[in-house]
Structures are given as structure tokens and as C-alpha cells.
Amino acid sequence: MTGSLLVHAIVPRSRANGPGERMTVWVQGCTLACGGCFNPGTHPGGEAATSVAELLAMAEALPIEGVTLTGGEPLQQAEGVAAFGAGLKARTGLGLIILTGYSRREIEDDPARLAAVAHADLVVAGRYQRLAHLGGGLRGSSNKAYWWLTGRYRGVELEALPDLEVLVGADGTLTITGMAAPTIG
Template sequence: MALTWRVHATLSRSAANGPGTRFVVWAQGCTLGCPGCFNPETHGAGGDVRTVEEVAREVLATSGIDGVTVSGGEPLEQPAALREFCALVRPSGLGIVVLTGFARREIEADPELSAAVESADTVIAGRFNARLRLGAGLRGSSNKEYWAITDGTHRPISRTSRRAR
């Protein structure tokens, strides 16, 4: 049986959601409850139920993009779907950025969450903090951390190197 994913929306071309022209997937559902969140309409448990393979096919059929950004909602609240999606997109060479409210330490402490981002290039991690709002860029608030999973050529950075950064 195909793995399903609750998706709020997709956008085939965006210049505002990461480097270059990106395909964006907004996952549906978030229970983190960060006050002042930019996407409260993505928090509920609804959304379109699609197969992960269908969403990946949509990305791979889109020409002229430099990468994919997965946001939400909270992508890591559907870790199996995120993991499969990244694994399906990774061989194409497209860069993958995941925006999450989970902190890096929470992700590294949970094998399921760690596995969900292992094929991403960059994770932007941490709860949104309205008092630290940036108003520009991908982080949203200055407490959020850029976390490189690969070296930019899609080769994984060793776990010990990742922790040293």
C-alpha cells in the first residue's frame, strides 16, 4: 500500500522559499503551537491526502527548478512520509531544504525524526519565537538554526562533523 501524506499545498515555482527556484510542499498538521506562527492555516489535521509518490512525481516532472523546500504545518509530524519523499527526490540531484519547529537536539534524539531528514541537504530547525522575528529569510526567528546534513554536493556530512558545527 502506498504511503500517504497530508499536504496543505504545493507550489511549483518559488523564489522566496530557499536558494534558486524551488518547488515547495507545505505539509498539513502541526501541534507545536508556536505563538505568532506564519502559517496557522496549516495546523489542523485536514489537508489533501496524497501519496508520497504522487507528490514526488509532481516535483520530478517540474522543469527548471533548483530544489525543493518542505515546510508546513510541521513536516516532522509525518516523518515516514517526509523520509520517503526525500528518498524519492534525492536521486534527481535537486537540493532539499526542510523547515521544522523541532530543535536539532530533538531531531537527533529521535531515530524516526533523524531518519526523516537524512536525505535532506539542509534543515532549518527550532520553534518560531515571535520576539526574535527576523522578517526576512527562511529562519523566521533568530533562534532557528541552519543545520547542514550534506556537504552541498548531496554527500552526507559525518555525524561527528555535524555536531562540531
């Protein structure tokens, strides 16, 4: 499997980024500049890329329900996301959720973005809007839309997600995630 992604952070098993335990990948790089973005540290681009093959091998080795790609802006790395999604579906039974700042129309109007979400089960689409902030689910703000591409997940599962999750890595690294998490840089 060819391709790569600029990666900001990876949590192997999160419960706050979609149903079940999920490998959650925050990609590096976003130019959409939503006011009040809760993860500005992901905005600059990066040099070091992680290969799609390596990410797939990580996901395959984990006892998880699926993978969530977030950021940063996954669809500004559309080629790598498309390769990852295709590989995930070809090699595993894992689910795929993609969180993006692009709207459904912006995705459908752009062949590369549309190809990137082709293997997703759910896309959470639209710019984050601070004044419409939500503390739960996966939308971040109420203007964002759930785009169900398969029947794998249901809205009631998303509403039941923990709003906040604190994870301690094997090396003692603390990761705070979830829609009620404080802004991180």
C-alpha cells in the first residue's frame, strides 16, 4: 500500500472519538482557520510523514472497532486518506470515521475529496463554529452534519460517547480528548 500521511498524534484505543474503542489519528496540517478551533497545534504543515502501510499495520494489530481520522484537516491529504481507507476496508473489518472541516457539498464537488471518503462509514462534515459549540457527540458544533455512508453506526451511539477522556500512555504521556476537552496547542 503506497501513500503517507502527516500525523500530529495517534491514540491506539480511544473511547471518545466514535463507537467502541478506536485508533484515533490526528493528522497534521489545516488551512481552514475556523474561529475557536480547539486544536490549533495541528494547523502548521509538517515534514515527517507516516506511511499508510505503517498506519494500517498498527490498526490491524489492535483489538478495536475502528479508526477515526481527525485533525488537522484529513481531506487536505486526500490521496493518503483514500489509500488508508481502501487498505483498511480491503484488509480488515474495521470501521472508519472521518472528521473534516469541509462541508458535504465541498466534498462532493471535489473528486479527490470524494475519493478520500469513499471507504468511510461516517463523515462528520463542516466548519467548526464556536458560537454553535456542542459539548457531546462528534459534531463539535451544531452546524456540522453527520453524513452516513453505511449503516454501520447510528446517531444514538454517538450521543452516548464520553464528552471527555483522559489517557495515560505507556511513557506517562497524558492525552485529553473528547468534545469537552480544553483547547490544546
